[in-house]
Amino acid sequence: MKTPWNRFDFLLLPLLGGAFILLLWHLSSHSWSGDLPDPAKTWHESKPYVLEPWAKRGELDQGILRFTFLSLILVAKGYAIALILGTPIGFFLGLSPTFNKAFDPIIQILRPVSPLAWLPLGMVLFAKIKGINVTEVAALFTIALCSMWPTVLNTAVGVRAIPTDYLNVARVLKLSRWKTLTKVMIPATLPYMFTGFRLSLGIAWLVIVAAEMLTGRPGVGGFLWQQYNALVYEQIILCILTIGGVGFILDRLMSVIERRFKTI
Amino acid sequence: MAFLQLQGVSMGYGVPGGRTEVLADIDLEIEQGEFVAIVGYSGSGKTTLMSILAGLIRPEKGRVIFDGQDTPGPGPDRGLVFQNYSLLPWLTVHENVSLAVDQVFPQLSESERKSHTDRFVQMVNLTPARDKRPSELSGGMRQRVSVARTLSMQPKVLLLDEPLGALDALTRATLQDEISRIRLAEKQTVVLITNDPDEAILLADRVIPLTAGPRATLGPSIPVTLSQPRDRRTLLGNYDFKQIRHEVIQYLLKARPRHRTTLSRSLVLPDVEPEDITHRPPPLFAKPGSARRKSEMKTESVEVTL
Numbered sequence: 001m002k003t004p005w006n007r008f009d010f011l012l013l014p015l016l017g018g019a020f021i022l023l024l025w026h027l028s029s030h031s032w033s034g035d036l037p038d039p040a041k042t043w044h045e046s047k048p049y050v051l052e053p054w055a056k057r058g059e060l061d062q063g064i065l066r067f068t069f070l071s072l073i074l075v076a077k078g079y080a081i082a083l084i085l086g087t088p089i090g091f092f093l094g095l096s097p098t099f100n101k102a103f104d105p106i107i108q109i110l111r112p113v114s115p116l117a118w119l120p121l122g123m124v125l126f127a128k129i130k131g132i133n134v135t136e137v138a139a140l141f142t143i144a145l146c147s148m149w150p151t152v153l154n155t156a157v158g159v160r161a162i163p164t165d166y167l168n169v170a171r172v173l174k175l176s177r178w179k180t181l182t183k184v185m186i187p188a189t190l191p192y193m194f195t196g197f198r199l200s201l202g203i204a205w206l207v208i209v210a211a212e213m214l215t216g217r218p219g220v221g222g223f224l225w226q227q228y229n230a231l232v233y234e235q236i237i238l239c240i241l242t243i244g245g246v247g248f249i250l251d252r253l254m255s256v257i258e259r260r261f262k263t264i
Numbered sequence: 265m266a267f268l269q270l271q272g273v274s275m276g277y278g279v280p281g282g283r284t285e286v287l288a289d290i291d292l293e294i295e296q297g298e299f300v301a302i303v304g305y306s307g308s309g310k311t312t313l314m315s316i317l318a319g320l321i322r323p324e325k326g327r328v329i330f331d332g333q334d335t336p337g338p339g340p341d342r343g344l345v346f347q348n349y350s351l352l353p354w355l356t357v358h359e360n361v362s363l364a365v366d367q368v369f370p371q372l373s374e375s376e377r378k379s380h381t382d383r384f385v386q387m388v389n390l391t392p393a394r395d396k397r398p399s400e401l402s403g404g405m406r407q408r409v410s411v412a413r414t415l416s417m418q419p420k421v422l423l424l425d426e427p428l429g430a431l432d433a434l435t436r437a438t439l440q441d442e443i444s445r446i447r448l449a450e451k452q453t454v455v456l457i458t459n460d461p462d463e464a465i466l467l468a469d470r471v472i473p474l475t476a477g478p479r480a481t482l483g484p485s486i487p488v489t490l491s492q493p494r495d496r497r498t499l500l501g502n503y504d505f506k507q508i509r510h511e512v513i514q515y516l517l518k519a520r521p522r523h524r525t526t527l528s529r530s531l532v533l534p535d536v537e538p539e540d541i542t543h544r545p546p547p548l549f550a551k552p553g554s555a556r557r558k559s560e561m562k563t564e565s566v567e568v569t570l
């Protein structure tokens with residue numbers, strides 16, 4: 001049945017859901033969770049960060065957009081490394097059964113390892129290299145390593161799924177290896193690659209918080225951790241909402257790009 | 265020595281145990297400028313035979329001799345029109361053709377290559393659709409792009425694997441005329457694979473039946489003595505045409521192995537609940553009176569040899 005109400009469902013129901021959560025939050029902070037600031041207090045304390053999003057008052061006291069920007073830059077670098085390394089690795093895994101047999105088990109073991117475990121290794125790994133910012137490199141190492149796997153695995157699946165017919169066209173035309181790769185294999189794998197890219201971006205953004213917390217770098221995650229340690233709880237929720245919102249936007253953007261490449 | 269030749273070619277798929285022998289002892293000789301049609305049942309190994317001719321797969325036994333070379337790999341001088349078109353879906357009509365042209369004629373200038381591509385897109389009447397992708401085309405249009413791509417390579421031999429199989433009768437007739445025209449104009453060597461004896465006789469100089477698989481092999485070649493160009497309207501009443509048609513169909517029917525079929529039907533043994541005389545209380549969570557045993561499904565099958 002289409003009643004006039006149904007037309008506002010898409011707006012009304014999410015608002016109702018949000019209001020319900022706000023109520024739950026409010027009640028919690030006034031009953032069993034005494035330390036949790038209630039929504040009104042959270043908003044009041046977060047105002048300086050939201051209303052002056054670009055302010056820089058100190059290293060770990062900046063507007064929320066500025067923090068987000070810092071985090072995004074770090075994620076972008078780590079994510080770029082993940083794609084640059086992950087895509088060729090995926091191609092090798094997909095092309096060579098030998099390579100796949102050799103490395104698939106180790107990938108399956110490394111894949112579920114948490115960023116919290118990789119970061120200390122990164123710190124140790126790069127500690128002795130001169131002229132680099134060890135915490136930044138360790139953070140990039142962690143982001144790249146954790147977010148690489150969906151790209152690697154999806155690319156490998158995509159390469160294996162290239163129809164033999166397309167490769168036969170390349171053989172009949174006697175395309176060189178390079179041309180076969182660029183004109184046939186990469187375009188045929190693109191849809192799979194972009195699914196991998198989207199999932200990787202989600203993970204990269206997930207990892208940023210952990211990486212910033214452990215390294216104390218300025219950014220949304222670092223800010224969250226610092227405020228917690230300073231016993232200021234109001235901005236924790238602000239940070240969580242920001243992280244969630246940015247993650248959502250990134251995922252939407254990647255979905256749009258991904259659909260753009262679903263030509264096959 | 266013939267221009268394109270198969271000697272004692274055999275081919276099968278799979279490892280011992282689950283193996284299918286597809287082709288056995290195939291001998292074939294095709295001279296330059298000849299148009300040979302191979303007619304066979306579906307699934308008898310026609311595409312396999314074509315892939316061997318094109319060099320895409322190596323026969324397990326026997327030799328392929330093409331233009332003096334012994335079992336060469338695939339190349340643009342043997343232009344294959346794939347049964348399933350095999351267009352690259354991310355390229356437009358023009359790009360699909362120009363991929364071949366750019367590869368085969370690197371010595372031409374860019375504008376020469378472009379006009380060459382345009383000419384072949386025009387030849388199959390696809391100029392209005394030149395910037396469309398395969399997903400936006402009808403089956404027949406895709407087929408024509410595939411033909412244009414192969415013709416544009418100006419191969420020494422044209423290998424057509426059921427090129428008109430998916431088309432409606434009208435488009436089919438148009439393209440048959442087109443193939444016939446190109447062939448006569450360019451003295452092109454053509455191998456056509458089809459499941460339609462009429463099409464084979466309309467176009468070819470020789471028709472060779474391929475027996476049904478497994479272990480399909482080529483029958484005697486039946487020359488088509490009708491003069492070229494042939495007119496499909498008068499052909500159907502032509503006495504020679506009827507004779508050749510009869511011969512081809514007779515051979516295919518005779519060579520058909522005894523087909524085995526299994527007829528089966530499902531039977532349902534209904535659930536029969538024995539009457540409960542002890543009056544036990546129903547088990548917990550069970551609906552009173554609900555079936556405790558599902559109806560049983562049985563299949564009955566009979567094997568028939570025709």
Ligand SMILES: Nc1ncnc2c1ncn2[C@@H]1O[C@H](COP(=O)(O)OP(=O)(O)OP(=O)(O)O)[C@@H](O)[C@H]1O
Nearest residue numbers: 277278284286305306307308309310311312313347
């Ligand atoms: N790559 C493959 N691996 C295993 N079996 C195959 C392979 N290709 C073909 N076959 C088998 O070989 C037989 C012949 O296949 P083929 O595609 O050559 O038949 P066809 O005559 O072209 O059929 P159609 O008329 O339907 O196009 C079939 O039984 C098929 O199952």
Ligand SMILES: [Mg+2]
Nearest residue numbers: 310311312347
């Ligand atoms: Mg076939």
